[in-house]
Amino acid sequence: MTRPDPASAGKASCPDHHFFGPSSVKFHVKGAIYPIEVGMRRVGLSRRYACRDTSFDSMPLYDTSGPFGDPAYVHDPEKGLAGIRETWGFSQETVEAPGATPSMTGRKPLRAKAGQAVTQMHYARKGIVTPEMEYAAIRENQGLEAWIERAGAKPVTPEMVRAEVASGRAIIPANINHPELEPMLIGRNFRVKINANIGNSALGSSIEEEIEKAIWACRWGADTVMDLSTGKNIHQTREWILRNSPVPIGTVPLYQALEKVGGKAEELNWEVFRDTLIEQAEQGVDYFTIHSGILAATLPHAEQRRTGIVSRGGSIMAKWCKAHRTENFLYTRFDEICEVLRAYDVAVSLGDALRPGSIGDANDMAQFSELKTLGELTLRAWDRDVQVMIEGPGHVPLNLIRENMDKQLEYCHEAPFYTLGPLVTDIAAGYDHINSAIGGTLIATFGCAMLCYVTPKEHLGLPDRQDVREGVIAHRVAAHAADIAKGSPTAWLRDELMSRARYAFAWEDQFALSLDPEKTRRVHAENIAATGDTAANAHYCTMCGPDFCSMKRSQESAGL
């Protein structure tokens, strides 16, 4: 089992293979309905821990890292990941390969034949459980079905997934042209998900860096990745990311469309936009953010705000509307957009062009009138079996967060909510990942299905590798804390085992169960080194020292 030399392995090498720690192994759970193998990660523990009426000497974890989580895996970024979904036989009778440009791996793009639909929602409504649904169901349970039942809850079943997708309360973003994908479920009755944004802006960053960032983000726990590139080589960057990504990839097609018309918003038109949708759908993008909800009539409200329009897509369409003195074509052409999405199963993430960019603008007329429009568009997308989620704010003071969730459920018919934070103050630049995790935890507890991460660089610059890691982990804390608050038995088990390992001074078990095993192991080792003791057996840490360790004393005292 050799690993590529990090120095020579090229554009998307994996120098950090072992960061999960020595006790972590990748394993797969087989499907009962389909011949699928659902990837998970198991961390071995140094002893058995009793939890309620069960004991555990390992814990299976939900894992977004795909094959990269396997220390034995050797990756060639030029070849991309294996196309696991190619063997699932999806949509064989309904799709065609119309002869468009093949992918870098030589595969020809598929699309639904005329009059056909290939979306997960289409199958779900017809009562069909797809391999993607079974995959997602197995994945949610983490192989802990028995534990979940003992905790008095119900394991997720493929049929439950089908019903949620059919109702629109959950989506599985899974473009038929992204066979490398490990399908994943977004909906408030499931594990809270997080998204990491990557993408070069015109300034700085290279394609190689972006691919590495994408792999890096899912290693740390990003459930989806949005490629928000706006500079050169947009098409090629996206191709590399898709072929190397085990998680759903989202984009904002408007950015590329704008590049095609020389960056001039007023020169955008439907034909350029539609061609861009098709180009990206053929590549395999799993969801598109589309700013169809910003209407000409609401622009005056936005112009009175403290910070106007802070959505990039929103500001582009506002400019277009004003220049043409006509309605947003992403709204007027929405049915045609849905026809494209339906042919590839691209989910639509309805953009909140008018999200507040300052807490003073939160929950205002501009924001909520757009949200109502998004609700109307949701029904139109569902008419065509297109999967929908709804994007949300933004900057919202803590006391106004609940209203956002309540109104979203009401206006948007329970389509999954996907928020950017919210940030609960405007003054936390440099620490906005923390700011966002605070608001994110609360809204996810209330029912938000996915949190878009914010990095420490928000409001200041383009995030680098370390920013991505910090942004992802901060939002993994938020999502997990929300799962805990919602009573998820699998989330509770991880905390329970962590705390028992902590009380047992089983340091390696603590590292393995933490969100960032590499950091916890390194920090503890640095601190303990001075003592001559070793992490494996030290019954204290340097925070309190051996004589003041409360847990050590508490155990001694219990034995008196």
Next chain:
Amino acid sequence: MTRPDPASAGKASCPDHHFFGPSSVKFHVKGAIYPIEVGMRRVGLSRRYACRDTSFDSMPLYDTSGPFGDPAYVHDPEKGLAGIRETWGFSQETVEAPGATPSMTGRKPLRAKAGQAVTQMHYARKGIVTPEMEYAAIRENQGLEAWIERAGAKPVTPEMVRAEVASGRAIIPANINHPELEPMLIGRNFRVKINANIGNSALGSSIEEEIEKAIWACRWGADTVMDLSTGKNIHQTREWILRNSPVPIGTVPLYQALEKVGGKAEELNWEVFRDTLIEQAEQGVDYFTIHSGILAATLPHAEQRRTGIVSRGGSIMAKWCKAHRTENFLYTRFDEICEVLRAYDVAVSLGDALRPGSIGDANDMAQFSELKTLGELTLRAWDRDVQVMIEGPGHVPLNLIRENMDKQLEYCHEAPFYTLGPLVTDIAAGYDHINSAIGGTLIATFGCAMLCYVTPKEHLGLPDRQDVREGVIAHRVAAHAADIAKGSPTAWLRDELMSRARYAFAWEDQFALSLDPEKTRRVHAENIAATGDTAANAHYCTMCGPDFCSMKRSQESAGL
């Protein structure tokens, strides 16, 4: 205006004087009742920003950094800070200097004469507004009385402070032997405060480092500092910290008492403890954490827990109780403890010895039965005019946080609540400052008066300088977000100005108004450097680049 050479200025030099930025100046507001000068910091802005019916070209900020916030200030740590309260003539008729060891500055410790009380609560109940009350009132308003009234709220008055202190809903920890203190108010009807813990453990850290950490912590916004030293030189470390600290200093006297009996909990006794209280009270410690609420009868509940007793003081007293098979002497001697506190005006922070150390232990019988005992002790302390606050958890899932606040208000008669987080999951080691900020924001919004910070090193080791900074700022985000959620007009103004500066691309104004001006300035400069543009005029940042800046486009479009 010379500054000491960082390399030669000795143990508590101030090499980072200018980290607030060039537009920041220290200024003072004079008292109307007493000849006091209340320190604040003003940041100049590059232009006037209209907010409602007012415009601002600067903003005064609440400032915990004392004289260290003044770039012109030259500090000699050997001499300590000026004893500003010495000139306030406090307690002159009621105190005596009984001839105990003088401080390092040569001042003899004061105490109340027999039968006298010198506590803020004592004066408040007699209807007397003290200089400390006036200082705290002026400080809360940040010189923004007119703005507060225009926002429909009421500026804090000295009489309002007196009434809150008299009722026990607020405290001003201000030992008569800590003349260097800038008095500060802790109560839920005022600005949310944060505490930073410092202190050497037996392993690592030096006195010099601890003093530097204390100054460092209040520079970044810690409202109080707890010296939790447990190693050698406890007395001397504390003396240096007190003489150099403009913020209240808290301690856990039990730690030093334990050192005095060779680290053996079972050898603790009332005499050693009482002597330690007096020793520290004479030095000027402003509040003591005392674990009087852990009772022998509740220990069996704690022993059934996942993580037992995670409070250091709690684990010591549990061991003592078990060894002696008798009741906690901090409980049985509580009235005598209060007599000491009353003579120096040391506030008591009633320790939550049985706080949960894992989310599975949250809100259990052990925790809430101790909380009831703390309520009983509150009344006994108030009988002697001793100021009280109540310590709280700990590890609590988000959905159980509200119950903590509600029960604390009910059981403890509205005495201020002071919580450690709470942490909303157990698995965030390495990122527990974020974890704590999440729970802290929520409980502070519900009414918690002060948050104890948690650093990224929690559960792993002793925090260093950078950890202290990150811990403080994370909890400043939490406290500020809670102030925003509670509707504080001064908190809202800072966000409003920040957002207007952001929309105006006034980068220097954004840096000055942010919680960490040094970091925001540095990060932005690093990112913009590549472009050949300068931070001062760039109408974008590298996050989106000049062609995709939504705010830039939004402004252009509004002009169409």
